[in-house]
Amino acid sequence: MWCHRLSHLQSRLQNLLRRGVPCWAFQQPNFKSLFPLAIHWHHTASESLKCAWQQHEDHFELHYASTVMRFDYVWLRDHCRSASCYNSKTHQRSLDTASVDLCIKPKTIRLDETTLFFTWPDGHVTKYDLDWLVRNSYEGQKQKVIQPRILWNAEIYQRAQVPSVDFQSFLETNEGLKNFLQNFLLYGIAFVENVPPTQEHTEKLAERISLIRETIYGRMWYFTSDFSRGDTAYTKLALDRHTDTTYFQEPCGIQVFHCLKHEGTGGRTLLVDGFYAAEQVLQKAPEEFELLTKVPLKHEYIENVGECHNHMIGVGPVLNIYPWNKELYLIRYNNYDRAVINTVPYDVVHRWYTAHRTLTVELRRPENEFWVKLKPGRVLFIDNWRVLHGRESFTGYRQLCGCYLTRDDVLNTARLLGLQA
Numbered sequence: 533m534w535c536h537r538l539s540h541l542q543s544r545l546q547n548l549l550r551r552g553v554p555c556w557a558f559q560q561p562n563f564k565s566l567f568p569l570a571i572h573w574h575h576t577a578s579e580s581l582k583c584a585w586q587q588h589e590d591h592f593e594l595h596y597a598s599t600v601m602r603f604d605y606v607w608l609r610d611h612c613r614s615a616s617c618y619n620s621k622t623h624q625r626s627l628d629t630a631s632v633d634l635c636i637k638p639k640t641i642r643l644d645e646t647t648l649f650f651t652w653p654d655g656h657v658t659k660y661d662l663d664w665l666v667r668n669s670y671e672g673q674k675q676k677v678i679q680p681r682i683l684w685n686a687e688i689y690q691r692a693q694v695p696s697v698d699f700q701s702f703l704e705t706n707e708g709l710k711n712f713l714q715n716f717l718l719y720g721i722a723f724v725e726n727v728p729p730t731q732e733h734t735e736k737l738a739e740r741i742s743l744i745r746e747t748i749y750g751r752m753w754y755f756t757s758d759f760s761r762g763d764t765a766y767t768k769l770a771l772d773r774h775t776d777t778t779y780f781q782e783p784c785g786i787q788v789f790h791c792l793k794h795e796g797t798g799g800r801t802l803l804v805d806g807f808y809a810a811e812q813v814l815q816k817a818p819e820e821f822e823l824l825t826k827v828p829l830k831h832e833y834i835e836n837v838g839e840c841h842n843h844m845i846g847v848g849p850v851l852n853i854y855p856w857n858k859e860l861y862l863i864r865y866n867n868y869d870r871a872v873i874n875t876v877p878y879d880v881v882h883r884w885y886t887a888h889r890t891l892t893v894e895l896r897r898p899e900n901e902f903w904v905k906l907k908p909g910r911v912l913f914i915d916n917w918r919v920l921h922g923r924e925s926f927t928g929y930r931q932l933c934g935c936y937l938t939r940d941d942v943l944n945t946a947r948l949l950g951l952q953a
């Protein structure tokens with residue numbers, strides 16, 4: 533039965549291949565005079581100068597700029613950038629995708645120096661710039677990272693001597709803001725110096741790069757060890773490394789800390805690059821890394837203190853990766869707030885604990901710990917999707933203010949300044 537089906541499939545495949553129309557063309561007209569037979573150039577011309585395409589039964593194959601790309605015909609029709617299909621002022625699609633025949637194929641295909649021309653059965657013509665296709669193809673995308681980063685342990689970070697940005701230049705110059713954001717994007721942490729130690733000035737700073745994300749803790753928060761809220765953060769106890777708001781469906785993107793006062797001892801802040809630790813897990817135990825990307829977990833915040841009544845639940849794996857290029861973009865790690873595990877059966881649970889242990893060992897390596905004492909005037913921004921924070925226990929009166937930022941808006945500002953984010 534299987535053999536039969538298989539051979540049937542094979543002959544279908546061969547038929548399809550036979551029906552494919554190979555079509556090789558080169559873009560450099562100069563080369564034409566040197567090598568009159570186009571097909572020979574395939575081996576001699578440099579990859580970046582030539583383009584070759586082939587029309588298959590169920591996809592279009594393009595070789596260009598050292599990239600082999602395969603495009604679905606519906607995708608090609610859907611991405612037509614002609615004036616009737618796409619509004620280039622609003623950058624929005626006008627074409628009703630649902631009106632495209634799912635079996636659509638071009639009637640004719642033509643290539644000139646830099647552009648492919650597709651004529652569809654109804655006569656509509658679509659032009660594709662070859663470089664646009666490379667930039668926007670799946671094959672082109674999966675070789676690229678969405679966000680370039682420098683992963684660090686304490687030594688790497690300290691050796692990098694990342695400069696802090698001055699309050700004034702952060703607020704008043706695009707260059708100051710851009711330098712700050714560039715470092716923030718690369719390392720997941722960044723400092724601003726000489727900030728007047730008030731909540732108002734901290735707020736101004738935050739508003740310069742983003743919208744403040746209001747949460748159950750307020751817009752700007754201001755806290756001491758008064759146990760005014762049902763959470764260990766509001767005590768003098770030590771807090772092991774963690775990310776915040778793991779119990780939100782979308783954890784807060786950025787956390788801002790400004791220590792306005794501390795009269796006492798201890799209270800240093802611990803920072804650990806979660807992506808560096810995850811990378812170690814990937815190197816040492818790739819199947820454990822994968823499990824941490826797959827097992828969904830709940831985190832929970834239950835509060836009944838004074839007037840504060842909250843019950844938050846967020847679901848997601850510890851490691852979140854983009855499926856097409858496997859790039860890590862979010863780590864959700866808070867052992868205090870992790871809820872009952874009831875989303876996977878016992879055997880998976882056990883493997884998950886093993887993988888979680890491997891990650892925890894990496895996160896706890898002393899060489900990965902970067903300790904800082906926050907001081908009035910020095911504001912710390914933390915990428916809460918990447919860098920874990922913690923604190924040492926302390927004595928005396930300690931006042932911290934800060935806020936969370938909307939990640940989308942931080943990245944928006946970065947992109948507008950010309951940064952890759």
Ligand SMILES: C[N+](C)(C)CCCC[C@H](N)C(=O)O
Nearest residue numbers: 749753763765775776777778
């Ligand atoms: C910063 N601020 C004190 C407002 C937040 C406290 C949140 C603490 C919580 N356990 C979490 O990790 O999300």
Ligand SMILES: O=C(O)CCC(=O)C(=O)O
Nearest residue numbers: 765771776801922923932
């Ligand atoms: O007190 C600190 O330094 C930080 C506490 C903490 O983890 C938090 O507020 O999210």
Ligand SMILES: [Fe+2]
Nearest residue numbers: 765775776921
């Ligand atoms: Fe925290």
